[in-house]
Amino acid sequence: MTASETTLPVIPPSAEVDARGTGWAPGWMRRHNLQLWIGGSMLGLMVLAAVFAPILAQHSPTEPDAAHALLGPSGDHLFGTDNLGRDIFARVVYGARSDLTIAVVAVIAPFVIGLVFGIVSGYFGGWIDTIMMRLADIVTAFPFFILVIALVFVLGNGAWSIFVAITCVSWVAYARLVRGEAMVLRNKEFVAACEAGGISTSRILLRHFAPNVVTQAIVYAMSDIVMNVGVIVTLSYFGLGIVPPTPDWGSMMSDGQQFLAGGYYGLTLFPAAAVIWVSLALSFIGDGLAHALRIER
Amino acid sequence: MSDDPLLRCSDVVVTFQQKQTRTTLTAVKSASLEVGRGQIVGLVGESGSGKSTLARAVVGLQRIDSGSIVFDGKPFAARRRRADRRGVQMVFQDPYGSLDPRMTISGTLTEMIRRHTALRGSAVDKRCHELMDMVRLPSSLLTSRPAGMSGGQRQRVAIARALSISPKLLVADEPVAALDVSVQAGIVNLLADLREEVGLSILFISHDLSIVRTLCDRVNVIYRGEIVEEQPCAELFAAPRDEYTKTLLAAIPRIGGPRAGR
Numbered sequence: 001m002t003a004s005e006t007t008l009p010v011i012p013p014s015a016e017v018d019a020r021g022t023g024w025a026p027g028w029m030r031r032h033n034l035q036l037w038i039g040g041s042m043l044g045l046m047v048l049a050a051v052f053a054p055i056l057a058q059h060s061p062t063e064p065d066a067a068h069a070l071l072g073p074s075g076d077h078l079f080g081t082d083n084l085g086r087d088i089f090a091r092v093v094y095g096a097r098s099d100l101t102i103a104v105v106a107v108i109a110p111f112v113i114g115l116v117f118g119i120v121s122g123y124f125g126g127w128i129d130t131i132m133m134r135l136a137d138i139v140t141a142f143p144f145f146i147l148v149i150a151l152v153f154v155l156g157n158g159a160w161s162i163f164v165a166i167t168c169v170s171w172v173a174y175a176r177l178v179r180g181e182a183m184v185l186r187n188k189e190f191v192a193a194c195e196a197g198g199i200s201t202s203r204i205l206l207r208h209f210a211p212n213v214v215t216q217a218i219v220y221a222m223s224d225i226v227m228n229v230g231v232i233v234t235l236s237y238f239g240l241g242i243v244p245p246t247p248d249w250g251s252m253m254s255d256g257q258q259f260l261a262g263g264y265y266g267l268t269l270f271p272a273a274a275v276i277w278v279s280l281a282l283s284f285i286g287d288g289l290a291h292a293l294r295i296e297r
Numbered sequence: 298m299s300d301d302p303l304l305r306c307s308d309v310v311v312t313f314q315q316k317q318t319r320t321t322l323t324a325v326k327s328a329s330l331e332v333g334r335g336q337i338v339g340l341v342g343e344s345g346s347g348k349s350t351l352a353r354a355v356v357g358l359q360r361i362d363s364g365s366i367v368f369d370g371k372p373f374a375a376r377r378r379r380a381d382r383r384g385v386q387m388v389f390q391d392p393y394g395s396l397d398p399r400m401t402i403s404g405t406l407t408e409m410i411r412r413h414t415a416l417r418g419s420a421v422d423k424r425c426h427e428l429m430d431m432v433r434l435p436s437s438l439l440t441s442r443p444a445g446m447s448g449g450q451r452q453r454v455a456i457a458r459a460l461s462i463s464p465k466l467l468v469a470d471e472p473v474a475a476l477d478v479s480v481q482a483g484i485v486n487l488l489a490d491l492r493e494e495v496g497l498s499i500l501f502i503s504h505d506l507s508i509v510r511t512l513c514d515r516v517n518v519i520y521r522g523e524i525v526e527e528q529p530c531a532e533l534f535a536a537p538r539d540e541y542t543k544t545l546l547a548a549i550p551r552i553g554g555p556r557a558g559r
Binding site: 193194199200207212 | 357389398
């Protein structure tokens with residue numbers, strides 16, 4: 001009798017700290033949602049640079065200037081110049097324009113398609129769900145990059161075909177994510193209460209399902225933008241993406257790497273740093289949003 | 298017409314197809330029960346006895362295989378119209394799952410009012426305040442979301458939502474089972490008061506016999522999908538006829554029970 005009493009589980013004093021989650025950020029950071037602030041500032045800086053590119057850049061991003069090729073960083077050329085004498089700083093900020101625009105725009109369509117798809121599939125279930133998810137399986141069956149590259153190959157180079165290719169492939173991730181959330185909601189009693197209350201199906205989906213599942217989709221969208229930046233940069237690196245001479249980080253890295261051996265690191269380093277900067281910023285925002293949008297049940 | 302009960306279920310059968318085993322599970326087999334006007338009728342039974350399924354069938358959340366559900370003299374069709382929905386509303390067991398966490402209380406109530414009544418604008422707000430009064434909640438809660446509200450408060454909101462369109466019958470599926478004992482009494486008393494105030498009829502589903510005893514006029518005992526006994530409350534507790542009812546009643550802890558001898 002007393003033995004069983006002494007073996008009662010003792011709640012460790014650190015339980016309260018553990019309950020906050022297993023994220024790596026320390027408590028003070030999460031309390032003020034510093035992740036969101038840091039990520040937002042980092043991304044904001046990049047967006048401002050892209051918007052004010054014509055003011056910030058003292059040189060043309062596309063005009064070759066053979067007399068000033070392969071210069072190191074200086075007051076005039078902040079990041080130096082590339083092999084054709086183009087200002088690398090100008091190319092990085094103008095590159096932000098093309099890369100970020102496509103990355104963000106290419107998230108909107110898959111987001112909307114996946115959201116609708118997932119909600120419908122999760123709510124109705126049955127054969128509708130089966131058909132819709134088989135369709136998703138077909139897309140998932142191909143490796144992501146292979147499918148995107150194949151589509152771009154068919155559609156040709158350029159921003160528009162990158163956008164179409166990404167949309168065709170990445171909606172599936174949203175659809176699966178949202179479907180899972182919708183299936184959980186489906187069994188909640190408030191949905192039954194709406195049905196018993198004669199609330200129309202379209203209203204249940206729009207006013208009850210959408211607000212409850214959109215949070216996860218938004219958080220995922222942040223990492224999806226990172227993925228899109230990666231896709232665009234990779235495609236451009238392989239010469240399948242944005243058509244030169246439009247500045248873009250991927251083609252800059254691709255063009256610059258042959259000069260790495262000669263000690264001209266700037267050509268590759270600065271666009272790479274820009275990619276990392278944006279990815280880090282969006283990861284912070286994703287984590288921060290996940291925290292900020294979480295709602296008590 | 299007025300001699301007819303408000304709700305009459307006759308030989309209701311509900312089956313489920315088990316996908317994995319390809320067998321048919323009969324959740325409710327040939328259940329018949331009646332709820333008279335202004336009555337509170339209990340439906341008791343153990344877990345899995347089919348009481349929730351029968352409740353869901355009454356409000357139209359569950360398709361029935363055969364039998365009929367006659368409400369207010371008219372049988373429900375397989376597909377319910379909006380006007381059919383208006384007559385019967387339901388309160389669910391889990392107060393934490395029965396409200397949309399993203400919607401304010403007034404949003405939840407307004408949605409129902411706008412769907413079923415001609416009230417618009419400030420008349421809707423007025424109705425929301427009335428409903429909050431009815432369930433004894435402060436109107437200040439209208440602008441808040443369910444998060445942070447207690448189980449009892451949530452259940453009162455769920456009752457307000459059900460009453461928002463003035464149904465004649467309220468189906469309460471274990472409305473207090475998930476609540477603290479101290480809060481249970483408040484909800485039970487509220488239901489009893491509502492019967493007096495707005496002439497509400499209630500089908501009260503529970504496995505808690507002591508609550509059924511204090512609240513209900515008549516009691517139906519359901520066992521393995523069949524109604525095995527139906528009696529006025531006092532008679533059922535005094536002289537149960539069915540064997541199952543007897544074992545059910547014997548399971549109630551009594552004062553002077555086994556611990557008294559220590």
